[in-house]
Amino acid sequence: MIEIIPATDIIGGQCVRLTQGDYASRKTYYRDPLEAAFRFEEAGIRRLHMVDLDGAKASEPRNLAVLERIAARTSLEVQYGGGIKNREALHSVFDAGARRAICGSVAVRRPDLFAAWLAEVDPRRLILGGDVRNGAVAIEGWLESSTLSAPELIGRFIPQGLTQVICTDISRDGMLCGPSAAFYADLQGRFPTVEITVSGGISSMSDIEELDRQGLRSVIVGKALYEGRITLKDLARCLPNA
Numbered sequence: 596m597i598e599i600i601p602a603t604d605i606i607g608g609q610c611v612r613l614t615q616g617d618y619a620s621r622k623t624y625y626r627d628p629l630e631a632a633f634r635f636e637e638a639g640i641r642r643l644h645m646v647d648l649d650g651a652k653a654s655e656p657r658n659l660a661v662l663e664r665i666a667a668r669t670s671l672e673v674q675y676g677g678g679i680k681n682r683e684a685l686h687s688v689f690d691a692g693a694r695r696a697i698c699g700s701v702a703v704r705r706p707d708l709f710a711a712w713l714a715e716v717d718p719r720r721l722i723l724g725g726d727v728r729n730g731a732v733a734i735e736g737w738l739e740s741s742t743l744s745a746p747e748l749i750g751r752f753i754p755q756g757l758t759q760v761i762c763t764d765i766s767r768d769g770m771l772c773g774p775s776a777a778f779y780a781d782l783q784g785r786f787p788t789v790e791i792t793v794s795g796g797i798s799s800m801s802d803i804e805e806l807d808r809q810g811l812r813s814v815i816v817g818k819a820l821y822e823g824r825i826t827l828k829d830l831a832r833c834l835p836n837a
Contacts, residue, residue: 596833597807600674600792601635602644602817603628605658611648612818614769616737618648624821632665638827639834643671644761644794644815646697650678651735654700659691666692676724676761685712689720697761699724700734703741706751713755722792725749726763737765749786759790761815767796769818774802780809800829 603610603625606618610625625631632643643665649657655678662675675688676697688696702709702723713721725745726733732743741748745762762782764775774796783791793806794815803825806814819825 597803597811598642598813599640599803599830599833600642600644600813600815601631601640601820601830602646602794602815603631604646604648604817605661605677606648608658608661612769612821613648616733616765616768618652620769628661629664629668632669632671634827635830636669636671638830640830641672642694642813643669643673645673645675645693647675647677651676651737652678654678654680654735656684656688656691659687662688662691662693674722676722681708682712685716695720695722695759697722697724699726699732702748702752703732703734703743710752710755713752713757718756718758721757722759722761723749723752723757724761724763726761726765726794728765733765745782746785749782749789753786753788757789759792760786761792761794763794763815764796768794770796771798771819771822771824772796773798774806774814776802776805776809779806779811783810783812797825799824800833803833 609623610628610631611621611623614620647658672694674695675693679698680701725748727745732741732748779793790812792813797816797819
């Protein structure tokens with residue numbers, strides 16, 4: 596069964612959700628993200644997706660204290676992204692307790708540096724963020740567009756042992772309109788050695804079941820979970836040993 600990874604987007608230490616990456620659209624769901632993490636852990640979830648939205652705008656991690664609390668007080672494997680632009684930031688995220696670091700902008704702006712990190716760090720601890728808008732990879736907290744497509748970006752790092760990619764369809768993010776299943780299935784087919792994690796548009800368990808049928812291995816769920824369209828019982832039902 597496809598693995599479900601709950602999302603916690605952090606602004607000012609609080610758990611929020613945006614719509615299509617628009618910071619003005621934010622809605623706060625938990626003033627203390629640790630409360631959400633406890634609920635996910637209790638449901639049997641293994642991985643937690645955490646995006647430091649303040650860090651993405653500031654080009655350096657800004658919510659490491661939230662990461663530290665969740666890593667210290669739960670068994671969740673936190674994958675953390677937002678503002679990781681240099682080696683110091685990368686190691687600060689690992690030191691704060693992240694199991695994996697998500698890197699997007701740096702892979703586009705400084706591909707040689709990201710390639711070096713793949714060689715320096717266990718590649719299984721680095722996740723490439725290849726988020727797309729109108730076919731182009733977006734960077735700097737989705738505020739800018741590059742000239743690269745997702746396949747072009749992913750292909751750059753296959754020789755360095757890349758194993759994990761999160762790809763968000765920004766046009767569907769927070770819209771509860773369903774994911775671009777065919778797009779993700781095509782990506783997974785092109786890069787069979789890479790785990791393509793789906794993000795954006797998930798509205799119901801039927802969306803997740805379709806992604807599972809298409810051969811995807813993991814999916815990030817945010818707004819649908821916080822709005823009750825997918826429940827914690829649904830999450831528990833989909834665990835590998837359920």
